[in-house]
Structures are given as structure tokens and as C-alpha cells.
Amino acid sequence: MIQVMVDFDRCDANGTCAALMPDVFQIKADGQLELLNAEIDDSREGELEEVILCCPVGAIAHS
């Protein structure tokens, strides 16, 4: 399993992550980000790499 980490002090709620991996990241009704799943299957590493690359503030990382 891969650990998904969000630095909420940096997070800017841009939401690209939530659009790319909606089962892992979600923009709540108040517009802020929620991490739905802190662990994902190894097979999804590529998807997560794309999300990390697309975060404009570099707030996402993995184990």
C-alpha cells in the first residue's frame, strides 16, 4: 500500500487532485480539501504521480 500525504498548511484547494482521483481526494461543500483515503493500492502509483505533478503548490506526497 502507498501512503498519501497532504500538507494542509500549503493546500490551496485547487481541486485538480479531486478531479483526477475522486475516491482519494474530495473538495468539501465549503470548498476545502478532504483526504478520503490515506492509503491506496500499489497499482495506482502512476495515477498518484500525475496528481502530485499537477498540484500547483506541491502539497501532495507519497510514502
Add this chain to the structure above:
Amino acid sequence: MTNARVFDPFAPDAGQHLGGAFDDQAILEGPFGYAVLGYELAGAVLRDRRFQNSALRLMEQFGITDGPVHDFRARSIIMVEGEPQLRLRTPLARFMSPVTVKNTRAVLRTIVEAIADDLDDSAPIEFHNTVARRIPSMVYCHLAGAPMSDAPKVQSISERTLSLLSRDPSLTPTILEAYDELFAYLDDLIGRKREEGLGEDMLSYLIALGDEGKLTELEVLTEATSMLEASSVNTAHQAALVVWTLLRDRNVWKRLSSDPTLIPAAVVEALRLYPRTGVVSKIATEDVEVGGVVIPRGADVHVAVWSANRDPERFENPELFDLDRERNQPLTFSTGPHNCLGQGLAKAEIEEVVGFLVERYPNATVVEDGTRVGQAGGRWLVDTLLVDLKP
């Protein structure tokens, strides 16, 4: 609303308001529409998709109501929401995230050094024109895989297209002409790249996505156009504003000289105090309640970033430059779904300029006589910035 005093977020004296709520109101109504002054409400509006960027309406107010420029704006990344926005956003994002920007640092350094080599440091230099204005367009050329000799053209086009934001309708012909030049320039550049063979750059990547059918030809052009207009003018002004701020605070400048790892925090703090993009304007696409006020559909909502960034409810001693602020998240690059896509790159550009000065010219000072920095319509502008590199 029962606001007796008139407060105009665009007025020249807007800067006299220290920041945050005015007369206890974080949102105000006036002849301009609504102005959001407090940090929390400002963030809420910027994150709310029911508010749309006002750039298209501004164009229409300038008399640009149809034709290629109007159509470009209507389908550009700042105007579209949801799936269509994401289609435009992700292909670009990979070229400017902090993760990628790490690899761009070496290029940024080369650009800054090339510019510095042209400088005559024996007398004070006008920093905005001779340094700050030249960097972002060179960075764009690198991103787009264009020859560096195109940079002055890119800079000039970016400046003229974004002059829309100065809200001066007499500029309409200038703006239309600039977009014509922009479209023609990109057409030509894309043609040249196809002939020479695609590379690793952003524009090649977009062209390839077009060829694979993942973006339409129109989307490729729209992407490249948005990137060009957004790349240069704000970054140039913001870089000069940051240098102006840091050089004038000698204690901070000394700390940066002895510990350059503090530069990123110093840049963010200067961005907070002197945001080039001091007002981000939106339009309500339906009735929306904000801070107890119902904003009717179609109303203009101006987010006063300059005020939100100095809101005492969010930032302790907001008027002070504090290198040690925690959770320092100014709204200079907006926030939410349309936050600035280029912010990682813009910050890196500015950090490299500051890093270069700190290292090569640690004693540099601002020559106040001959420096003109001000605020117009809530936006911070640098007219001239005279710097003595070797006092």
C-alpha cells in the same frame, strides 16, 4: 446594506485602508458592485464556482463583443469550469508544479546570469526595465521551446493584452492588435516547431496531445495563448515589487544574506504585502449568499486581495514584514479551482532573482530618488526601481 461611508476598492486612496473589514464589514456594496475585504470571505468567494472570472465581461465593456479575441476569451481556462477546465489545466500543470520547477532552476539561473552579464553595475540601474521585465518572457521562451530572441516580442504582447485589467476603454485598439499579433506569433511558432521536430517543451507537448486527439487544435492554440498572456507582465512587476520590499528592509536583507534558505519565505511575505494582482474580479452566476449578504446573479464581485492579505483577523500585525510567519498563505495567486497555475514557476523566478542579488550584490540598496512604486486600482505597480548594486 447600511454602509454610510463610500469605499471604493479601485480608488487611488484605497491603500489608506489598512486591511480586512471596513467599518466592521468584510463585504461592502457600492457603485462598483461588491467588494470583499476580509481574508476568510475572500477565500470563500475565490473557491466558489458560482463566481466566474469577469475578464469576458470586461472585454465586452471594452466593445469586444464578438470575433476571435472574444471567442478566445470565452473558451479560455479562466472562463470555463469543471471537466473542460481540467482538460486545459492538467496538460499545463505538469510544466509548472513545484515538483517540475526544481528541474527548471538551472535554466532560471542561466537566464538571470545572462541578463546580469549585460549590466553595468558601476552606476545605479533601473531594475524593473533592465532586469525584472526581461526574465519572464525568456522563461516563457524556454517553456515554449522558442528561441530566446523572441523574448522582447513575448514581453510586449503580454503587456498589451493584459492592459485590459487597467480598465481603460481607450486601450481597445491596442488590445485587439496585441491579440492579433499573439495569434499570428503562435501560428508561426507552431509551424516552425513542426518543421524542426517536436521537443521536450510545453508547446511540443501540447501539439503532441493535439496530434493524439486528446486536445482539439483550437484547444492547443487556446492553451498556448493563455500561457503567453499570463506569463510575463504580472511576474515582471511582482519580481520588482519583491526586490523593492526586501532591499528596503535592511534587517531582513541581512538575514537573507547570511541564510539564503530564508528566501522563499521572504518572497511569500513580500507577495502578501504588495500583491501585483491586488483585485481579482468575479461575477455571480446565480444569487449567492456571502457573509450574510445576498449577491444577486450578474453582480460584480471584486475580491480585494490587497485588503485580505492585510486582514488583522488572519495575520497578526498585518502591516509588518515578518519573515517567521507560519501558515503564510496570501491570496496573491488567488485560491481554489482557478488559482494561479504559474505560481510555482513565478515564485521560483522571483527567488532566483533575489538569490542572485543576495549572493552577488549583498550591499545593494534602493535609490529612493528615481524610484516610483505605487498602487492604482488596488494593484501594485512599479514604474521605476532604481537600485545601486555597489554603493
